[in-house]
Amino acid sequence: MYPHGPWGPATAVQRGSVQFMFKYPGDALTPGIASRPNLPESQRIPLDQVTSLPKIPSEPLSYHDASPILEHLSGPDAPREWQGALPFTYHVGPGVKVHIVLKMDYQYRTIWDVIGTVAGSEFPDEWVVAGNHRDAWVYGAVDPNSGTAAMLEAVHGIGVLLQQGWKPKRRIVFCSWDAEEEGLIGSTEWVEDHAIQLVHAVAYFNTDVGVSGPNFDASAVPSLKQFVRDVTKAVPSPKGGTVYQQWKQHQADAMAHRQVGVEEHAGRGNAHVDNDVTIGDLGSGSDFTPFIQHLGVPSTDIGSGGPYGVYHSVFDNYAWFVMNADPTFVYEQEMARVFGLEALHMADADVLPYDYVTYGKELSSYLDTAQKKAQDAGLTGLDFAPAKAAAEKFTLLAKQVKEKQEHAASDSSEALAALNTQLRAVEGDFLTEPGLPNRPWFKHTIYAPGEYTGYAAVVIPGVNEAIDAKDLARAQAQLTVLTDALNRANATLEAAAK
Numbered sequence: 206m207y208p209h210g211p212w213g214p215a216t217a218v219q220r221g222s223v224q225f226m227f228k229y230p231g232d233a234l235t236p237g238i239a240s241r242p243n244l245p246e247s248q249r250i251p252l253d254q255v256t257s258l259p260k261i262p263s264e265p266l267s268y269h270d271a272s273p274i275l276e277h278l279s280g281p282d283a284p285r286e287w288q289g290a291l292p293f294t295y296h297v298g299p300g301v302k303v304h305i306v307l308k309m310d311y312q313y314r315t316i317w318d319v320i321g322t323v324a325g326s327e328f329p330d331e332w333v334v335a336g337n338h339r340d341a342w343v344y345g346a347v348d349p350n351s352g353t354a355a356m357l358e359a360v361h362g363i364g365v366l367l368q369q370g371w372k373p374k375r376r377i378v379f380c381s382w383d384a385e386e387e388g389l390i391g392s393t394e395w396v397e398d399h400a401i402q403l404v405h406a407v408a409y410f411n412t413d414v415g416v417s418g419p420n421f422d423a424s425a426v427p428s429l430k431q432f433v434r435d436v437t438k439a440v441p442s443p444k445g446g447t448v449y450q451q452w453k454q455h456q457a458d459a460m461a462h463r464q465v466g467v468e469e470h471a472g473r474g475n476a477h478v479d480n481d482v483t484i485g486d487l488g489s490g491s492d493f494t495p496f497i498q499h500l501g502v503p504s505t506d507i508g509s510g511g512p513y514g515v516y517h518s519v520f521d522n523y524a525w526f527v528m529n530a531d532p533t534f535v536y537e538q539e540m541a542r543v544f545g546l547e548a549l550h551m552a553d554a555d556v557l558p559y560d561y562v563t564y565g566k567e568l569s570s571y572l573d574t575a576q577k578k579a580q581d582a583g584l585t586g587l588d589f590a591p592a593k594a595a596a597e598k599f600t601l602l603a604k605q606v607k608e609k610q611e612h613a614a615s616d617s618s619e620a621l622a623a624l625n626t627q628l629r630a631v632e633g634d635f636l637t638e639p640g641l642p643n644r645p646w647f648k649h650t651i652y653a654p655g656e657y658t659g660y661a662a663v664v665i666p667g668v669n670e671a672i673d674a675k676d677l678a679r680a681q682a683q684l685t686v687l688t689d690a691l692n693r694a695n696a697t698l699e700a701a702a703k
């Protein structure tokens with residue numbers, strides 16, 4: 206344990222937001238609208254009507270402080286899966302009285318997002334947005350400053366290119382978000398403020414826990430998974446070869462040793478339908494959430510991980526970073542190159558590089574899994590056929606569109622612009638205006654953070670959560686909502702294929 210190694214010492218406290226981000230992130234008083242200073246008070250909801258804040262107070266403890274409380278609990282033994290690693294048997298209580306004093310501090314505070322833009326020369330209204338948060342629970346050497354260091358170096362590189370006379374075809378927007386840790390507040394309010402412009406945003410690239418070790422990892426919407434792989438094939442790894450080769454090797458080794466969980470980043474799932482490097486699904490816990498799940502902007506999240514036992518504690522400091530994460534800053538350079546190339550390639554692409562064939566395959570696999578889960582739960586009578594047929598059709602149309610993408614680079618600029626607009630619109634077709642049941646802020650029908658899974662993603666959330674609740678009527682209704690979304694996307698793909 207630190208200061209001898211990467212793991213948290215006994216006095217480490219892992220802070221974290223207690224906001225119900227699965228309901229909605231951002232300013233708790235302004236869901237769906239930007240919390241600008243001049244917003245009339247009448248447009249802010251009263252504190253007692255807020256659904257995104259818990260009513261039970263809580264206090265994070267170090268295991269140094271929790272140990273005497275746990276040790277003196279009596280009563281029955283805790284279930285096996287509740288037994289921890291402290292050297293005594295855990296009991297469920299009673300046996301201990303604890304006097305806790307908590308001071309709650311509700312106030313309006315000003316936060317600052319710092320936004321830097323480069324104008325686009327050919328498609329000025331198409332934005333490539335890239336960001337990382339700047340606020341930290343304490344010192345935040347890894348979370349977020351290792352990501353910010355890489356982002357600022359990418360910005361530096363783009364500045365050098367601009368001095369040499371280069372201009373991006375699309376507008377590039379770099380964002381340093383504030384108040385992420387309290388509930389994705391800076392990014393959510395900015396996204397709500399720019400909802401109209403972001404309909405034309407071609408991508409949002411996130412990084413957060415930028416470098417906590419030497420192992421590159423990523424999450425993305427299916428349409429950008431191959432894009433992320435391609436970018437990592439263009440960047441050298443400090444370990445030799447390319448980032449892509451080392452990433453693939455690490456996943457193979459981890460699979461062999463079944464230790465994936467140790468280094469898995471927050472919010473990264475396991476869905477994969479091809480035999481390539483696995484890229485996780487976007488759940489929550491970082492600033493991509495408002496972009497993909499509220500507005501349908503295709504998003505990615507990248508980082509370089511390792512044993513990181515000081516997350517959200519006072520020990521996430523510079524001394525820990527240079528001892529454990531990246532002593533010579535070579536992985537910082539790697540992250541700057543990957544992050545910068547994501548922005549450059551997307552800003553200058555003639556044909557937007559979305560891969561909808563992979564998206565279609567994943568959609569079919571999500572539906573197969575949900576159908577099996579419904580059968581296992583005894584929910585008979587659910588009609589999956591229309592949704593499955595729509596997903597199959599999506600993949601077929603996507604293959605035609607892929608042909609078109611491969612041969613479109615020589616098209617006239619008007620034809621290219623029209624094709625790119627259609628390609629981008631597909632992700633927007635997955636949004637449903639009423640939002641998910643019980644949480645209307647979340648509008649994406651394919652991805653959401655789970656109501657009960659913390660940071661992790663739930664796929665086709667409307668359908669899966671209705672099945673989990675054994676609510677047949679809601680499950681059927683949500684299958685219809687999903688089918689409608691897929692049919693909208695199919696109409697867009699069909700137009701693009703012509």
Ligand SMILES: [Zn+2]
Nearest residue numbers: 348349413414
């Ligand atoms: Zn963070």
